[in-house]
Amino acid sequence: MIVVGTICAVLLSITGVLCIVRIVRGPTMLDRTVAADVFVAAAAGAIGVEAAIGRHDTTLSILVVLALVGFLGSVSIARFAAPDTDRPPVDDDRARPAEWTGRDDEEDGS
């Protein structure tokens, strides 16, 4: 079981590092939200693995909380997502039609 714990710790650590890489690099707010969701899922998995290795049930309530808090965070961020004003949404060679988003009238807002 020690071997299983070591393998899971390594894999979940790689997951966390890659998610932080995407959170730092991610060009948009939604990329960071998605990466943070995966980070929360990896944290929940790590807590579950730790409870399985130690064969105790004291951290199961934390898993319940994580399953709900990650949902609330991503929903609230996606609810108030606004286009970045200092960065065009796409490159110029991939310009989208204006009726795709209907976003032309809000370039100077928040």
Add this chain to the structure above:
Amino acid sequence: MIDVIAGILLVSGALMATTAAIGIVRFPDVLSRMHAATKPQTVGLLLILAGLGLRLQDLSDITVLVLIALFQLLTAPVSAHMVGRAAFRTGFARPDLLTVCEFDTADTPTAADPDDTVAQDDDDPAGPTR
């Protein structure tokens, strides 16, 4: 024997999270990253919870585990739906990567109405949901 099965489930759940993280770093836009991101949220966590249930083998603990899995399965599609919708609304989804897009109906005259309603809804970011 049960510990071996539990270990296999735990390692496969962690492996699912790792592959999803690789996909998040490598994939090109928000929607494809969401495709990768749903794997540890549902399958990976369910595998880890199954391994944990095999390790604990207590009825009350397994009840809590089923409750966690139920919460996760209920909330993950909702958040994914809202993130994807916000990606379309804010224009971060790349149309050249989509195979099928049912929004791209600008040529047909009947599509003017849904586009107009989308434009009106976008006038305030906290507008009404559809």
